[in-house]
Amino acid sequence: MPARKTETDPAGNAALAGRGKVAVLKTRPETVLDDIGRLMTMAGLPEALDRQASTILKDNISWHMPFLSANTTPWQLEGTIQALRSGGFEDLVAVHNDTVVTDPIKGERLNKLAPLYEKYEVPELYNFIPGNVRWVRYQPKASMLALDRVYPDGIHIPDVFLGKNVVHLPTMKCHIYTTTTGAMKNAFGGLLGTRRHITHSWIHETLVDLLAIQQEIHPGIFAVMDGTLAGNGPGPRTMIPVEKDYLLAGSDQVAIDAVAAKMMGFDPLTIKYIRLAHERGLGVGDPREIEIVGEDVSLVDFKFSVGANLPSRFGRGVWFGDAQVQRLQYLLFQTPLVHAFILGSSTYHDRLWWPLVGRGIQARVRRESKWGRLFDEY
Secondary structure, three states, X not given: OOOOOOOOOOOOOHHHOOOOEEEEEEOOOOOHHHHHXXXXXXXXXXXXXXXXXXXXXXXXXXXXXXXXXXXXXXHHHHHHHHHHHHOOOOXXXXXXXXXXOOOHHHHHHXXXXXXXXXXXXXXXXXXXXXXXXXXXXXXXXXXXXXXXXXXXXXXXXXXXXXXXXXXXXXXXXXXXXXXXXXXXXXXXXXXXXXXXXXXXXXXXXXXXXXXXXXXXXXXXXXXXXXXXXXXXXXXXXXXXXXXXEEEEEEOOHHHHHHHHXXXXXXXXXXXXXXXXXXXXXXXXXXXXXXXXXXXXXXXXXXXOOOOOOHXXXXXXXXXXXXXXXXXHXXXXXXXXXXXXXXXXXXXXXXXXXXXXXXXXXXXXXXHHOHHHHHHHHO
């Protein structure tokens, strides 16, 4: 069944190419860089991006600690850069975002991404450093589900994103608030500022709004998802990395997230952000309508589950609890009390979970997994 078009689809926009098509490959460390190039071609890279425009590389650093399955992997980044350059997309720039709990500069260093940007001479911009980018007010053509209410003074985005292609580099993993996270959620950091946590009560609607905005401002959108080590459990940080050896790519951000969700063991249309995006015609979220090229993954089921951790139990209560509880949001997250929340999160993740649990998990992965050993070679 052909994918549907939205009323705001601009004619000829490369960002709309490849609707409902996802490429999936099995890979191994010895061939992964070449496999990524083959994967991107299978997914329709030449048609998906505008050759006359610059291309933004938007990596995914969910945590500054070197936690495989949480962050863009060095082979994912290197293979993507090589494929883009081989395909004639020479003008590349990396754009990084800040969060209240993750240091992206530390993250790109510890996760071995910074040396690759230097090796391939890809300039880097930081949307949180004054002078790197300018935040401009943007009025979407599409009707918004949440962002216009969350930001009554106007939606502001970095001007560097306007008129450029974007290539997202998510990993295949679970998420405590959205069940799964992937290509669609990768725009959450890039397009919104550090106060984006105030959207969490409407996180699914926010991701749909951001995809609608992306389809207006980018001439081309593409994603390369790393599932070599996939994250099972309460992500995007405190997970168990599971060796799965998969790579996914596509220009339909809804479809690639739907295929990843189904592979992880979830029904994509029960995940609100995928269902809403599908219903609004921003992509194809129904697996029955998605064309998968490459590996046959129709029977793949990782049987992942999100589970819970201390931050998720607190967050779900505040962000998604009853109206009386939600009245605490302004006090907790839009006054100086937010610093207590930030301190609590960083203490839990960096000073408790990482030294007591996470470091040991990663030591085991880097010792026992072929992907862990490849990480050590970078």
